[in-house]
Amino acid sequence: MAQSNPPFMSGVPELLLLRLLNEKEMYGYELVRSIKQATHEAISLGEGVIYPVLHSLERNGSLKSKRKTVSGRTRVYYALTKKGRDRLEKLRSDWSRIQGGVATALGAATNA
């Protein structure tokens, strides 16, 4: 069964997808494999979850897609746009701030 992740994971799939697509264009299945690999399987999404995120990002202009036929199968490849790169930078900075804040709070709680 696909492992579910806690509710505070909201927004993480978007960040990971943008980060991975910043390196090269990929299709859905390839992206899920890359997320598992990049996070050492710490983050294992229900695999269908990425498509609503991908389509939303495409709709708001952060991604663009194109179809390619590979080994007799039509793949939809996603690539980052300029707007997507800007969005990635913003999310990355937000994430660092939150991560730092949580780490500080947890450290303080441990030392108290």
Next chain:
Amino acid sequence: MREPDFNALATRLIESGISPRHARRTVNELRDHYDDLVDAAVDNGANSKAARLHAANELGPMDEFVGQMASRRELKTWAFRYPQVAIVVYPIACLAVLPAMPVLVGFAKRSALMRWGASLLAAGLVTAVLLLTMQLSIILG
């Protein structure tokens, strides 16, 4: 978990407000993803049935998928995004288009209409020739 019913999924997506074109594309992507998962499981030694079950599990519940698609407003058609506007605009649009309907239908069915017109013309010509022949036979005795 059961194998996903992709046709039913497309219907459910459309019912939840996703445009038919987008729903078809989504289902095609998901079906390809499922096929990739099945292939990977078979490559890892699973039999066909076990591979399909594994793929369905990995893909996650379809209810959850439909829920996530439906929760994203930007993926919905404008009528689902602005239902109040749609309630007003659709009837007005229908009334506005009503007078033009014969023309639009005529354009859409132009080939049938042209065939019908041509056969009517041919029938008229034959009738005219017959009437003319009768008239001539009366005149000439």
